Structure formats: C-alpha cells, structure tokens
Amino acid sequence: MSKQTLILLYGGRSAEREVSVLSAESVMRAVNYEKFTVKTYFITKSGDFVKTQIFDEKPAENEKLMTNATIDFDKIVKASDIYEKDAVVFPVLHGPMGEDGSIQGFLEILRLAYIGPNILAAASTMDKLLAKLVFETVGVPQVPYVAVFSDDNLQAAEQEIAEKLQFPVFVKPANMGSSVGITKVGSPSELQAGLKEAFKYDSRVVVEQGVDAREIECAVLGNNGEVSATLPGEVVKDVAFYDYNSKYIDNKIEMAIPAVISPDLQQEIQNYAIKAYKSVNGTGLSRCDFFVTADNKFYLNEINAIPGFTQWSMYPSLWANMGLKYSDLIEKLVELAQSAFETREKHLL
Numbered sequence: 089m090s091k092q093t094l095i096l097l098y099g100g101r102s103a104e105r106e107v108s109v110l111s112a113e114s115v116m117r118a119v120n121y122e123k124f125t126v127k128t129y130f131i132t133k134s135g136d137f138v139k140t141q142i143f144d145e146k147p148a149e150n151e152k153l154m155t156n157a158t159i160d161f162d163k164i165v166k167a168s169d170i171y172e173k174d175a176v177v178f179p180v181l182h183g184p185m186g187e188d189g190s191i192q193g194f195l196e197i198l199r200l201a202y203i204g205p206n207i208l209a210a211a212s213t214m215d216k217l218l219a220k221l222v223f224e225t226v227g228v229p230q231v232p233y234v235a236v237f238s239d240d241n242l243q244a245a246e247q248e249i250a251e252k253l254q255f256p257v258f259v260k261p262a263n264m265g266s267s268v269g270i271t272k273v274g275s276p277s278e279l280q281a282g283l284k285e286a287f288k289y290d291s292r293v294v295v296e297q298g299v300d301a302r303e304i305e306c307a308v309l310g311n312n313g314e315v316s317a318t319l320p321g322e323v324v325k326d327v328a329f330y331d332y333n334s335k336y337i338d339n340k341i342e343m344a345i346p347a348v349i350s351p352d353l354q355q356e357i358q359n360y361a362i363k364a365y366k367s368v369n370g371t372g373l374s375r376c377d378f379f380v381t382a383d384n385k386f387y388l389n390e391i392n393a394i395p396g397f398t399q400w401s402m403y404p405s406l407w408a409n410m411g412l413k414y415s416d417l418i419e420k421l422v423e424l425a426q427s428a429f430e431t432r433e434k435h436l437l
C-alpha cells in the first residue's frame with residue numbers, strides 16, 4: 089500500500105510561532121512512518137511558504153525544522169504549491185493566521201483535508217469575545233466580563249468595568265493566544281495602561297473578572313456528532329500568572345494528570361467541555377480550559393482549537409492518560425480530518 093502524505097504547516101505569522109515549531113518537530117518524530125510520508129512547510133513571519141524537509145522515515149533526534157533565524161529564501165514556494173492529491177494537512181499553527189480560520193479557508197479552497205478546527209470553529213474560538221457570547225447562549229459558566237472596543241468612550245468603559253467587576257481584572261485582546269497582550273490589572277488606576285497594551289493587538293478587548301482559581305483543562309476529540317472528552321488535568325503553577333515566558337521559555341509549568349478533583353466535578357467539566365465544543369461546531373480537537381475555585385465553582389476560560397501539541401503538552405498527555413498514545417492520536421486526527429473533508433464535499437450539492 090502506498091503511504092499517505094501528511095503535510096505539516098508550521099511557524100506562521102503570529103507571536104506563537106516558536107511553540108508551533110516545537111509541536112511540528114514533535115509530530116514529525118512520532119508519526120508512524122509505515123503509513124505516512126511527512127512533508128513540511130515553514131510559514132515565515134512575513135507569511136512566505138518555504139518548502140522544508142520531507143521524511144519517509146523517522147528523523148534523527150537532532151533533526152531540526154526551519155525557524156525565522158534559518159530561512160532558506162531559495163526554497164520559497166507559492167502557497168498553493170503545497171497541494172497534493174489525497175494528502176492531509178496538519179496546520180500546527182497557533183494564534184492569528186493559523187488558528188483563526190484563515191489557513192483553514194485557504195485549505196478548503198485548495199480542496200485539501202486538514203486536521204483540526206474548521207473555519208467556523210477556528211474563527212469563533214480565536215475571538216475571545218465571540219466565544220463568550222456563544223458559550224453564554226448554551227449556558228456554559230464563565231466569569232463576568234466587559235467588552236471594550238477601540239472606538240468606545242474609554243472613560244465610560246472604565247466606569248462600567250469598575251461597576252460590574254472587582255479588581256484584579258484581566259485585560260485581553262480578543263484575538264490572541266499564549267498570553268500575548270494580556271495584563272493582570274490590580275486597580276482602576278492601572279486599567280488604562282492594560283487597555284492600551286491589549287489594543288496593540290486587537291481593536292476588540294475583553295476585560296474579565298479575575299478569579300483565584302486552579303486551572304483545569306480537558307481534551308476533546310471528535311467531529312460534531314461524535315465527540316469524547318478526557319479526564320481533566322491541572323496546570324500546576326509556581327508563578328502567579330501563566331504568561332508566555334512561564335509557559336514556553338522557563339518551563340515553569342507542571343501538569344497533574346488526572347487533576348485531583350471530585351468525580352462529580354470531573355464529570356461536569358467533561359460535559360461542559362463537550363457542550364462548549366459542540367456549540368462552536370468543534371472539529372478535530374480542542375483543549376477546553378476551566379478555572380476551578382476553592383469552593384468548587386467552575387468557569388470555562390477558553391477553548392484552544394489548536395492546543396500546544398508537543399508530545400509533552402497537556403493535550404496529548406491527557407489522551408495518553410486515557411490510553412491513546414501520541415502517534416495513535418495523530419492517526420485518529422488524520423481520520424477525523426478525512427471524514428470532515430468527505431462530509432464537507434458531500435454537502436456541496
């Protein structure tokens with residue numbers, strides 16, 4: 089039987105490009121090379137597509153993918169040159185232009201099957217404000233928040249925040265990930281600076297009630313009709329704020345899998361994770377991140393439709409805990425990509 093081509097798109101234009109390279113390297117090492125050939129393409133910071141390695145067998149441990157520091161400009165291709173009949177694409181990309189529906193739309197135009205969220209699931213979970221509105225309508229618990237737009241009267245917005253929320257609050261650009269542009273604001277006098285920082289990244293900002301809570305995450309897998317969730321895990325922090333550096337650079341995050349929580353809470357979190365996933369037309373995979381307070385109240389913080397995907401990241405580790413190992417998880421995602429592709433094509437009457 090001839091092997092199937094798995095195309096890895098990695099790097100990308102968003103601030104989360106370094107995480108993407110790590111996830112892609114992890115995938116290329118774990119793939120079952122009896123079944124797959126892996127072709128890799130690096131998307132540079134400026135958006136060019138660069139053809140990088142092709143693997144027919146497991147790469148050496150020291151094999152590295154391209155980064156923005158090592159671009160070979162002679163290998164730039166047209167974005168549409170990635171097309172190959174019957175290939176499945178894994179856009180291992182996070183943040184804007186990767187996880188927001190744009191690359192997904194491009195892949196649909198090319199008529200390629202791809203892993204992960206479809207356009208709607210990607211776009212709606214990438215926008216923290218839209219996601220909140222959707223979760224609200226299906227009754228998923230969330231912390232109180234106020235939306236602020238860049239053309240709003242900021243004084244009035246600050247007043248609304250002071251009335252509706254208690255400090256500290258978290259100020260977040262609607263469209264980012266990996267804590268980029270997010271500020272924890274301890275008092276009204278710091279609010280303006282927090283808003284200014286968030287508006288650098290997006291003209292839509294969400295200001296949220298801060299909660300003193302554990303961070304409990306649940307991995308969801310499947311296409312809309314058939315979806316399953318893992319036992320939740322916990323992000324155990326030794327820093328006050330789970331920011332970009334602590335997440336990826338200093339490695340200060342530890343995980344407890346499964347999270348030590350009551351069976352009832354476990355079940356509720358799984359149910360709400362699936363409910364939230366379905367509400368945004370979840371496809372492929374998502375990591376649903378919750379806050380759990382000391383008195384066992386829980387709130388959905390966000391859905392990450394393309395979560396960190398190194399072998400040691402929370403999402404694959406949660407599935408490994410359920411008995412689905414990393415390489416099998418990748419295969420399952422390929423199957424889901426193909427079935428989503430077939431359904432999509434079938435609906436085009």
Ligand SMILES: Nc1ncnc2c1ncn2[C@@H]1O[C@H](COP(=O)(O)OP(=O)(O)O)[C@@H](O)[C@H]1O
Nearest residue numbers: 231258264265266267268296297298299329330
């Ligand atoms: N409302 C909140 N209360 C307490 N901590 C928060 C709140 N919102 C965010 N945080 C902290 O900031 C981190 C990043 O926020 P999050 O909304 O998950 O953004 P990102 O999309 O960048 O991951 C969270 O993991 C958590 O540690």
Ligand SMILES: [Mg+2]
Nearest residue numbers: 266267377390
């Ligand atoms: Mg988060």
